[in-house]
Amino acid sequence: MQPIIETKQLTHTYSAGTPFEHTALDSVDFCAYPGEYLGIIGHTGSGKSTLIQHLNALLRPTSGTVLFQDTDIWSDPKITKKTRFQVGLVFQYPEYQLFEETVYKDISFGPKNMGLDEKEIDRRVRSAAYFVGLRDDHLEKSPFELSGGQKRRVAIAGVIAMEPKVLILDEPTAGLDPEGVESILGNIREYHQAHNATVILVSHSMEEVARSVDRLVAVNDGKIPFQGPPREVFRHGDELEQMGLGVPQLTRVFHRLRAMGVDIDPSVYTLDQAKEAILAKLGREVG
Amino acid sequence: MALKDITLGQYFPGNSPVHRLDPRTKLICVVLYIVALFLAAWFVTYAVMLAVLAGSIYLSKVPVKSVFRGLKPVLFIVVFTAVLNLFYTPGDTVLAQFWVFTITLEGVWRAFFMVVRIMMLISGTFLLTYTTSPILLTDGLESLLGPLKMVRVPVHELAMMMSIALRFIPTLIEETDKIMSAQRARGADFESGNLIQRAKALLPLLVPLFISAFRRADELATAMECRCYHGGEGRTRLRQLKYKAADYVALFLFLAITVGVGVLGHFGL
Numbered sequence: 001m002q003p004i005i006e007t008k009q010l011t012h013t014y015s016a017g018t019p020f021e022h023t024a025l026d027s028v029d030f031c032a033y034p035g036e037y038l039g040i041i042g043h044t045g046s047g048k049s050t051l052i053q054h055l056n057a058l059l060r061p062t063s064g065t066v067l068f069q070d071t072d073i074w075s076d077p078k079i080t081k082k083t084r085f086q087v088g089l090v091f092q093y094p095e096y097q098l099f100e101e102t103v104y105k106d107i108s109f110g111p112k113n114m115g116l117d118e119k120e121i122d123r124r125v126r127s128a129a130y131f132v133g134l135r136d137d138h139l140e141k142s143p144f145e146l147s148g149g150q151k152r153r154v155a156i157a158g159v160i161a162m163e164p165k166v167l168i169l170d171e172p173t174a175g176l177d178p179e180g181v182e183s184i185l186g187n188i189r190e191y192h193q194a195h196n197a198t199v200i201l202v203s204h205s206m207e208e209v210a211r212s213v214d215r216l217v218a219v220n221d222g223k224i225p226f227q228g229p230p231r232e233v234f235r236h237g238d239e240l241e242q243m244g245l246g247v248p249q250l251t252r253v254f255h256r257l258r259a260m261g262v263d264i265d266p267s268v269y270t271l272d273q274a275k276e277a278i279l280a281k282l283g284r285e286v287g
Numbered sequence: 288m289a290l291k292d293i294t295l296g297q298y299f300p301g302n303s304p305v306h307r308l309d310p311r312t313k314l315i316c317v318v319l320y321i322v323a324l325f326l327a328a329w330f331v332t333y334a335v336m337l338a339v340l341a342g343s344i345y346l347s348k349v350p351v352k353s354v355f356r357g358l359k360p361v362l363f364i365v366v367f368t369a370v371l372n373l374f375y376t377p378g379d380t381v382l383a384q385f386w387v388f389t390i391t392l393e394g395v396w397r398a399f400f401m402v403v404r405i406m407m408l409i410s411g412t413f414l415l416t417y418t419t420s421p422i423l424l425t426d427g428l429e430s431l432l433g434p435l436k437m438v439r440v441p442v443h444e445l446a447m448m449m450s451i452a453l454r455f456i457p458t459l460i461e462e463t464d465k466i467m468s469a470q471r472a473r474g475a476d477f478e479s480g481n482l483i484q485r486a487k488a489l490l491p492l493l494v495p496l497f498i499s500a501f502r503r504a505d506e507l508a509t510a511m512e513c514r515c516y517h518g519g520e521g522r523t524r525l526r527q528l529k530y531k532a533a534d535y536v537a538l539f540l541f542l543a544i545t546v547g548v549g550v551l552g553h554f555g556l
Binding site for chain 1: 299300350353465468469470471472474475476490491495
């Protein structure tokens with residue numbers, strides 16, 4: 001399958017030529033496929049935020065290329081601008097970017113910049129608000145009257161309203177209570193299914209990412225040491241732990257069992273998989 | 288260009304002899320240096336000052352390139368002063384004359400020395416901020432201005448305001464960068480359009496920036512109150528400023544140079 005977005009030998013150096021010079025990304029080859037639910041994990045300062053800001057042309061590569069549907073996004077200023085609409089990026093703590101008088105106006109900021117007509121903007125604002133679970137009476141309120149969790153929803157709706165083909169979310173659940181985390185992750189999954197969009201979820205929490213994504217990309221020190229289905233990535237439990245990432249609790253239990261000499265598959269991360277692995281193990285012993 | 292790349296006057300961490308000097312010493316030396324610069328009159332005295340500057344830069348181990356980069360933003364002022372001095376200095380030896388403009392030999396020299404003076408002035412003061420962390424700088428200022436407390440100048444409060452302001456410059460720059468990126472991701476365009484369009488485009492940046500600045504100020508005030516901050520009265524310091532041998536040497540050197548340059552300059556050298 002053709003990747004929808006791809007980076008080739010992407011390198012990014014901050015403050016080049018000063019004592020603060022820092023290479024955040026080092027020859028990274030990354031790709032995401034159409035309709036994929038992808039997770040990017042990495043601890044603070046690993047380069048994951050730098051990577052995603054390249055995907056929608058906010059940062060220009062120091063060297064290397066970023067391709068969106070096989071076109072270099074920096075080849076033409078028009079393409080660069082278009083890419084920002086097609087690859088929606090929700091930053092960390094996006095509620096701090098709200099500025100309009102009403103929620104409705106704030107969500108319509110993106111679609112308006114796309115140059116859509118009134119009717120289309122209205123449709124998109126309402127559908128985006130529906131996806132993140134905002135009620136109609138919220139739309140006419142000032143965003144600053146809302147609670148923290150609701151502000152976050154407004155900000156996410158602001159990006160979803162552009163109906164991007166690729167939706168990237170940087171730690172969308174940071175600082176929310178467990179209920180808020182669940183409901184936002186659910187909203188994102190719904191958007192993924194309804195639009196058949198590519199969703200890239202960035203997080204440092206394995207538990208959160210492992211449950212939803214089809215494929216995992218681990219970022220460490222500006223490089224991608226592991227990628228693949230969560231089960232495959234979790235096989236590298238020790239290496240992940242050394243990167244300060246850790247694996248889901250269940251996986252850790254199974255890794256520990258293996259270390260104690262129990263012959264069991266350590267790559268599980270959901271309850272169902274754990275049950276299967278234990279039954280398989282018991283079955284083997286009985287049989 | 289990312290806003291983060293602005294390094295104008297930013298502290299270069301280091302451990303050179305200049306870095307280790309007491310901030311008060313450096314402040315006094317800079318003042319003496321500026322006074323000496325204005326007393327300098329001709330090649331001999333300027334050469335002395337240039338040697339002082341070059342020596343300080345060498346000792347500080349700050350890259351020469353960075354010192355010169357600091358001059359870029361003031362280039363306009365330098366050129367402007369040079370041109371003014373070139374045309375408006377009266378003198379006897381007329382070199383060229385057209386319309387209302389007259390260029391005299393005195394004007395040429397004056398323009399030349401003025402340019403050198405401004406550039407050395409700026410490089411010298413930049414060296415101070417390059418080698419002194421903002422916190423130490425305000426500590427030094429507070430200590431130097433201490434005597435003004437007698438005449439009820441709120442020195443401590445002023446110093447505290449200054450260090451808080453300095454402390455938040457990088458934070459606000461980072462914040463601006465972040466909000467700008469976030470709005471750009473929603474298609475905001477900060478670079479094109481006419482003046483009115485650009486001013487309008489700034490709204491999505493300024494509103495969140497102000498809100499966050501107020502929020503931060505509020506949080507900081509609460510945090511300070513929680514730690515029982517009640518102004519400068521009876522407050523002790525974590526970093527005690529102490530003059531060392533090197534400080535006395537530096538102060539003596541700069542005082543001697545200033546007096547020397549003053550005397551030489553008086554005789555027009």
